[in-house]
Amino acid sequence: MEPIEKIKAHYNFTTGDAANLKQLKPVMEKYKNEFPMEFYHYIKTFEDTPKFLKDEEIIRRHQDGLKQWFMDLFSGEYTTQYLRDIERIGYTHVKINLPAHYVNAAMHFVRQYCLRILEKEFCTDINECRYLAKSVDKIIDINLDVITSSFIEEEIKTYFLSEKVESYLIQFANRFAYGLNLILVMGLVIMGIMVMGLFAYDVSHIFSGDLEKGLLGTLGSLLMMWVVIELMDTEVKHLKGGKFAVKVFISVALVAVIRKLLVATLKAEALEYQLSLILIGAIAVLGVIYWLIARVERMEE
Numbered sequence: 686m687e688p689i690e691k692i693k694a695h696y697n698f699t700t701g702d703a704a705n706l707k708q709l710k711p712v713m714e715k716y717k718n719e720f721p722m723e724f725y726h727y728i729k730t731f732e733d734t735p736k737f738l739k740d741e742e743i744i745r746r747h748q749d750g751l752k753q754w755f756m757d758l759f760s761g762e763y764t765t766q767y768l769r770d771i772e773r774i775g776y777t778h779v780k781i782n783l784p785a786h787y788v789n790a791a792m793h794f795v796r797q798y799c800l801r802i803l804e805k806e807f808c809t810d811i812n813e814c815r816y817l818a819k820s821v822d823k824i825i826d827i828n829l830d831v832i833t834s835s836f837i838e839e840e841i842k843t844y845f846l847s848e849k850v851e852s853y854l855i856q857f858a859n860r861f862a863y864g865l866n867l868i869l870v871m872g873l874v875i876m877g878i879m880v881m882g883l884f885a886y887d888v889s890h891i892f893s894g895d896l897e898k899g900l901l902g903t904l905g906s907l908l909m910m911w912v913v914i915e916l917m918d919t920e921v922k923h924l925k926g927g928k929f930a931v932k933v934f935i936s937v938a939l940v941a942v943i944r945k946l947l948v949a950t951l952k953a954e955a956l957e958y959q960l961s962l963i964l965i966g967a968i969a970v971l972g973v974i975y976w977l978i979a980r981v982e983r984m985e986e
């Protein structure tokens with residue numbers, strides 16, 4: 686929590702405001718017994734109030750606490766001890782799992798209640814009334830700020846039970862994933878070089894007189910080169926923060942099966958013919974999947 690002096694400065698809470706509130710104390714004293722009653726009259730409309738204020742003993746303690754808190758608003762002393770007291774009130778409500786919304790709504794009532802008293806008791810001079818109302822507004826806002834901060838801090842705590850260890854782990858996992866991605870890029874570069882070797886080998890068949898094998902093989906190795914380029918491109922985009930591209934993996938499978946089909950067509954045996962049929966079926970299935978993914982991606986764009 687911020688130090689009290691900083692909180693006061695952020696709300697532009699001056700010594701003039703403290704003096705204003707102190708000036709209100711004798712008047713507010715008259716209402717200190719009525720306040721908890723009116724407060725209860727207001728919060729009894731909340732559906733879950735009976736769940737929290739279960740019995741006479743709790744209600745009595747709460748009303749005593751409310752009375753003390755109400756009078757402290759006008760004590761004129763807003764020190765670190767005052768901040769600790771409001772923080773304690775905040776944590777008491779966090780501990781009983783009271784929805785923060787209930788505290789906000791109840792604080793709305795307190796604001797209206799105080800303004801009503803001001804109107805009733807100080808409205809002879811409108812400017813003075815406004816000045817006093819501003820100071821009341823500020824102290825209620827400070828209270829609301831501190832109490833609701835307890836709720837937020839508790840929420841953060843449940844998410845970060847061991848904040849240090851968790852952030853170290855996340856950092857490590859991030860770096861490790863980045864390192865693996867770099868290895869992947871290097872692997873793809875090596876693959877690219879090897880595919881270039883395969884391409885040269887397939888071309889050599891053309892010159893050695895086996896034109897059909899050479900041409901189909903070259904076509905296959907060119908397709909593989911295209912796939913490596915696609916993979917590399919996708920990986921580089923991914924490293925730069927792009928989204929994961931499923932389509933490219935389907936295209937890799939598609940190209941691998943097409944290449945296998947090209948090789949199979951070179952052999953005219955019965956077994957190879959059956960294999961070709963299976964490969965054509967696989968290409969059709971992969972083609973449909975590729976088309977569907979491409980369609981979804983286009984629609985998303």
Ligand code: HEM
Nearest residue numbers: 728734737743746747750751754773774777787788791792
């Ligand atoms: C402006 C809003 C509220 C203020 C200023 C306030 C004030 C307080 C104070 C001063 C205490 C005693 C804390 C302590 O000494 O540690 C307390 C406790 C408690 N409050 Fe509130 N309260 C507010 C809203 C509510 C609401 C809306 C509910 C329920 C619907 C509620 C239920 C309780 C309960 C159950 C306790 C614990 C009582 C006990 O077992 O001693 N409070 N509150």
